[in-house]
Amino acid sequence: MGFTTYNAKIASNPYVVGSFACIGGGLFGLDISSMSGVLNNEAYLSTFGFVCSFFLSLSTTLTHEDQPNPSAQGAIVAAMPAGSLIGALAVTQLADRLGRKKTVILAGIIWVIGSILQCASVNRGMLVVGRIISGLSVGLASAVVPIYQAEITAPAIRGRMVSLQQWSITWGILLQYFVQFGCSYINGVASFRIPWGLQMIPAIILSAGMMFFPESPRWLFDHGYEEEALQVLADLHGEGNAKNDLVVLEYEEIKQQVYFERTEGAKSYLDLLKDGNPRRVMLGMSLQMWSQLCGMNIMMYYIIYVFEGAGLTGRRSNLIADSVQYVLNMVMTIPAIIYIDKWGRRPMLLVGTLLMGFWMFLVGGIQARFGHWAEQAGGGAVWVIDGNQAATRAVIVASYLFVCSFAVTMGPVSWTYPAELYSLKTRGKAVSLATASNWAFNTALAFAVPPGLSSIAWKTYFIFGTFNFAAFLHVFFMFPETVGRSLEEVEDIFKQGHTFTAWKIGKDVGKKTLAEVVEKTKEIERPKGAESPDEKHSSEVA
Template sequence: MGSDTFVLAGRHFPRVTWWKNPGMRRTYICLMFVILTSATNGYDGSMMNGLQTLEPWQEYFNHPKGSLLGILNAIMSLGSLVALPVVPYTADILGRRMGILIGCVIMIFGVILQSISVNYGMFLAARFFIGFGVAIAHGASPLLVTELVHTQHRAVFTTIYNTTWYLGAIVAAWLTFGTNNISNNWSWRAPTIVQAVPSVIQIIFIWFIPESPRFLIDKGKPEKALKVLADCHANGDTQDEVIQLQFHEIQETIRLERQFEGNNWLELVRTKGNRHRLIILISAGLFSQWSGNGLVSYYIAKILEDVGYTDPVEQNLINGCLQIMNFIVALTMCFFVDKIGRRKLFLISTAGMLVAFIVWTICSAQYDIAGNRSAANAVIAMIYVYYLFYNIAWSGLLVGYTVEILPYSIRAKGMTVMWFCIDAALFFNQYVNPIALDNIGWKYYIFYCVWLGFELVVVWFFYIETRNTPLEEIAKYFDGDTAIVGGVGGTEKARELAAVMQVEETAVESQTQGTKI
């Protein structure tokens, strides 16, 4: 495909420059603030790392270690796990926008409770509520982004969504670096208060974003859906050829899915294509957190102490610089998703992480055995190299790839499965990692070396390419001849089902007319 065109329904159309299109420009600017859900998560991990380096926080909560420190981090993931049963229903019944709004309100409540905590138990409960709210907002935010942006920009925008994790992490890392100079409890209360900022911004800007046109069509409001598509992509021109093609493809696909496919949980395993999708969803959720990154995300202070970096200022400086590099790499890769392809990026990323982690493990062993300072410095270097490769794919594409491979009827439920795997992996990591590090040290890294090798095998055999493909048409890669894709770019199967549906509707109409006579 030429760089100056995009494909829809098998036809090429001129590319659109979003900042030259008033409707698209307004929508995208507001969406940039709405996709900050992931920033709350990133802020939390980096903040908890930073708080562990602050003496006032340590003294206030009686120097939590081992399982006490583990559950303090893990309780946020537990809150998310508890919320998951209601997540898909919030997004599918109340709407994508309402899901974001409800999640943000709960998160703000949790942050308030956290910032005024008077003891360990109150701080623990507050983090549970933050995790609960994050899960609901996470369950709706990427759906709204994927279903609202222009097909040409979907890859970039949905990939950017999860990179805001690092935006939050950068703010938290440098804020705690600065509050390290405060000798009272405001050194940790100030960072906890700031955690509410992404949610406050989202609550403000969500009112300027329209609802997903796919959700509106599913709820029997096609006129509103057409208007949203036209306002966001064509400055209100409902007769625009691209808008008409996209609208009819979405409308027909959702109509056929509702008629011939279910949207219950069993649908995720009913067909071969959906089972393939489920393997990707589960593996992506687990791999994104079980690749060794959980060690650094929440316990970098412990990692650094084990190789001789014990100064809190030094620890915060290393963490702060790491988050800046992470954000730059992750954001840059968003613009190469369609150019290079999802599959290639996942393979490069996973293979690079495997090599970096092996070297990281060897250097950690050398320092532990011989106290080699060069080995300690090499560990720091490998942490940076590891994250460089991690951010090539696993940061942004974690959401960008998984949300696009799902048909509308099971999109919310499928993403909930992925979030469940992420939260389960996070809970395990956050609770088990400090215990394992305390007891076996660098030997714990060997598990991740083996696991990364397994990840590479799974990615090689199951992750398929979807680049430069409209959202509804991605089903063809998974379902083949049985894919239900409506509209001009529809499949033969979809046309056959549409014909069956037309015959049934005609028969019903004839029967109704006969009854009236």
């Protein structure tokens, strides 16, 4: 049977399986650096016919008439998240019909196509099309990889595994940025075409490698392949022993949930509006929304603009300062991966939103106090800090601390929490909607940030700081703790409807024993017509 064609020795370690799938998250990171690293590359700017207003003074070969406003660069950057929005929405169907594993493989193939188009781009139109296609891949991967990871890992390490999605994003950012940095010493278009071409390699590895890994056991069971689902669980969590207590517990919980959902009828989008699902859908979507509105979008895509406005002069100096930002982003995600299942989701979100709000207001305050509007060569004005090294360093340090605060809190939790909120019946559709929310706001911010920095300058940081404090209040009153629970136990929390109080849901509330799960499973009969394909085949042969 094709769904279980995988190497059991390779696939017997959930850390190996989950971390390999994270390459899909790394594709997003590759895109961030592939664009942020060329924003002041003159070969890129001349090839695509513009210089952003922040860098008019850097070029002596281009005239102001050749240079559109910052919205043009925003449109190019926004092409990728716009495609990602479509890809994330497509997961609502693909993850349930095609399977988690095959959707990841498809994402890698699409990324290769998009990278080829970007690498060969000769004008903005071709570049935008390539970025949209690459965005489709990122949208698919960013939605389905957390689902896949959540469904193959045990509750005790689920947060750690899903948070690897964020770590892989930081690695993608870091590696691609240093490739961009190295290639910046090459003259001509090769300085940006080589990095755009090399980013195909991780996608090829992802698609080829996933063929050796198992399908999600929950998806297998839901589609009738119950023996295969048990074997995958045994390989992943019981060293091949199907009678392992944890394996039996998970298998019985999955069986209970699947049988119950089959008695309720076919899956549909209307399921998202039943019982406690609307609240869960909104929690997942809003968390991904806050992960964008916190301001990380500025600090990743447009960090060159931030440091230029802070008074950091010299292209090489800016690139080096940017690289420190990306290194910190990667390194500070490690503590979150190690301790996310000990710290809990709520504390990380609450502390993170407060810290990020503080750093955003600090950056905005320093810019407001020491900056001024300055005329640029060729026309136009930009808000900059001139001749005040202390203020420049303060903005850079505050930016670094902001990124550290995001990396150790909101970054990993924003992927982990939505992946564990939903029942099997709605998980594919609900997680894809949550991820689509991420890309919708990512697209809007990619358009809005360059004009914002060029028009309202330091006030832009105050806007994002306010968003962080609003997110703190939302998390405190609405987000229950989910750490350490099986996906089926999380379901029980929300079956209480609106009667539970988010901050009173402790780590042990709703925990089940194996005996309780088995007893409840016996109460639910297998729905008629729910026999597995193997059983159907046997009856046909008989």
